[in-house]
Amino acid sequence: MKLDKKIWLASKSPRRRELLRQIGVDFEILFLREQAPRGPDVTELAMPGEAAADYVRRVTLEKVACAAHVQAMRHLPLRPILCADTTVSIDGDILGKPANNAEAQAMLRRLAGRRHQVLTSIALHWQEQTWQHTQVSQVEFSPLNDAQIVRYCSGSEPYDKAGGYGIQGQAAAFISHIEGSYSGIMGLPLYDTLQLLQQAGFAP
Numbered sequence: 001m002k003l004d005k006k007i008w009l010a011s012k013s014p015r016r017r018e019l020l021r022q023i024g025v026d027f028e029i030l031f032l033r034e035q036a037p038r039g040p041d042v043t044e045l046a047m048p049g050e051a052a053a054d055y056v057r058r059v060t061l062e063k064v065a066c067a068a069h070v071q072a073m074r075h076l077p078l079r080p081i082l083c084a085d086t087t088v089s090i091d092g093d094i095l096g097k098p099a100n101n102a103e104a105q106a107m108l109r110r111l112a113g114r115r116h117q118v119l120t121s122i123a124l125h126w127q128e129q130t131w132q133h134t135q136v137s138q139v140e141f142s143p144l145n146d147a148q149i150v151r152y153c154s155g156s157e158p159y160d161k162a163g164g165y166g167i168q169g170q171a172a173a174f175i176s177h178i179e180g181s182y183s184g185i186m187g188l189p190l191y192d193t194l195q196l197l198q199q200a201g202f203a204p
Helices: 014-022 052-073 101-111 146-153 170-174 182-186 190-199
Strands: 007-009 027-029 081-090 093-095 115-126 129-141 175-179
Touching: 007 014, 014 027, 014 182, 014 190, 052 081, 052 115, 052 129, 081 101, 081 190, 093 101, 101 146, 115 182, 115 190, 129 182, 129 190, 146 170, 170 175, 182 190
Parallel strands: 007 027, 007 081
Antiparallel strands: 081 093, 081 115, 115 129, 129 175
């Protein structure tokens, strides 16, 4: 089978789009349903007692399986399908996307002056095979005062990001140290993504 020059990216994240373009990967967006009336294609709720690494891996594999089903049902062009999911973990707890200002502030107060983990799991599906990898980075925040937290949470930046912050935005000023993958913290570890594409026989 002749391989298309593009892949499907099953993610609405603008950051993931930017990162794929950065390494020269051509793609189209494959949208999964997120809202009513039928509800989301994949729910992102953690199971009771589920570890962050297990959670992010499970959600990513569910997303890529769902995307493969959507590709088949819509008779879309056959291409590799890339999915990803990012979560933040501190003290063994999973911090998702804050639903409101109070949640966003609570998350930043918990992260302030401490180290936490950012986990991004990626999965690539192609020709009945699925490759998966989870990248874990350590992120350390400087101490923050209430004025900094309130000011940051008054903007739109915290609300579509796990942990309530984006390293590529204003919150970069809060981060004193990282160990791991900067692009992984943004939402798509580029080195690991390229490795999966190469394993599938697709090199941009």
